[in-house]
Amino acid sequence: MGEAGRGHAAVSERATLAAGRRVLLTRSEEDNADWAARFAQRGCETVALPCLRCEPLATPARKAALAAALPEADWLVFTSRRGVESFTALEPPDSPPRCRIAVVGAATAEAAAAALGRVDLVGGGTAVALAATLADVGDLERRKRVLLALAENAPDTLEKALTEAGAECTRIDVYRTVPAAPAEPRRPLSALRVDNVVLASPSAVTGFVHQVDVDVPVNVYTIGPSTTAAARRAGLPVTAEAREPSFEGILEAMQWRNRASRRGPGCPR
Template identity: 35%
Template sequence: MSCSIPPDSGKLLAGQRVVVTRPREQSSELAARLRMLGAEVIELPAIETRPPEDYTGLDAAIAQLNTYDWLVFTSANGVRFFLQRLKALGGSPDLIGARICAIGPATRAALEQAGLRVDLVPREYVAESLIEAFAEYPLEGRRILLPRAAAARELAPQALRQRGARVDVVEAYRTLPPADLPRRASMIFGAQPKPDWVTFTSASTVVNLLTAVGAESLRDVRIASIGPVTSAAVRRFGLEVAAEAQVYTSEGLVEAIARSLKGF
């Protein structure tokens, strides 16, 4: 599936004020795409990534890295923190002999930039599609390592275990709301006029922002979501999603906003 903003679209989003809640170090692509279409971008990181408080699980997995048949990465952050720790322990990406599965193009790009070959990319960028992608591979007795955020859905590990795989889920990083999020969010959503749109790229950004500022503050702001899992998090707060990406990427998110406004 590919995105399809017409090449002659011009400034489709001119006059639209759009809040971007991605982590600061990951917001540049989304912000650039929005600005290219004429939007005014308001950056409000609703999530920060930090190393784990305890490296015990990750270090134990790295120590037996050659025993795994598959490494599964669900985010570019997981790749970054995993490889940082691998190198800190004296290892190298060259030592990875397992096959590698990556969810999403950003995750794949992070792996390939590190010189790693990606063997499997699910058709869609959610856990359900990951399970489908493994359907053709024998998993009975296979060892799978899944380095990821401390708080994440259990669907994929459970489904892989049901097929007989031995899955080790280890914390490679953790996510936290920025300390200044309540103050900054109150300034942005408490002022008039309010932003036209707020974008959410994960369930964590939804929970952090709405916990900080309250769902009522976003009643008159259109919400754009990167995919169904994120949209479900929005609806749990009693809010509606005005635009949901068909392709679960920054490009797909921008296209969803443009489609909602222009109907192409």
């Protein structure tokens, strides 16, 4: 694509997002700031409402368990950037681990490559997709010892799927996400004057409903299936789910929805 074409595409992207107007970000304070800057580059106004915080689980017992498990592992698996960061806080690497490294999604891959020097396998946007990829190409018959570095409140979906595929899994929880506490009274969504809400984890869903009374219609965008399920359990209508658990995935979902709204009822669902 030439310079003129790239410029037109950038303008088109900004215009598509601008049609969505204001976006409420519900991640941690640090992560909200990062996404706010990236939305601003695309001409989109954001409102930050931290709905969770992340806590590394840097106990001596976990550090010892990780030090014992890592040399025996054939695969080291991450499902989030926070998992990579918390792992390296517990086990600062002098060199890349000898085992192979598998991750969920591009954002986690970027974090793992920066912190550990490489990534050997990138699965799709969910734990189930990563498990399927590992079962297919991970040579689990010979490389069956899998070390999972996860969030304490992550479900056991990945561990179960890998075990069924023949893996021997060791799970070490390296961080937890803590939803914002219930507020009384909750803040009316109408007071925030937003058109879109971005939810990037089940904990963010919980923190959001703890703090906000959804008193007006709003577009709700989720980062993946577990967040979608949590939003629906909380009674939130989900407008669209990202195909990839990343900022780019959310962006794509928002652009699709805004274009579809302009096309009217004949657009694909």
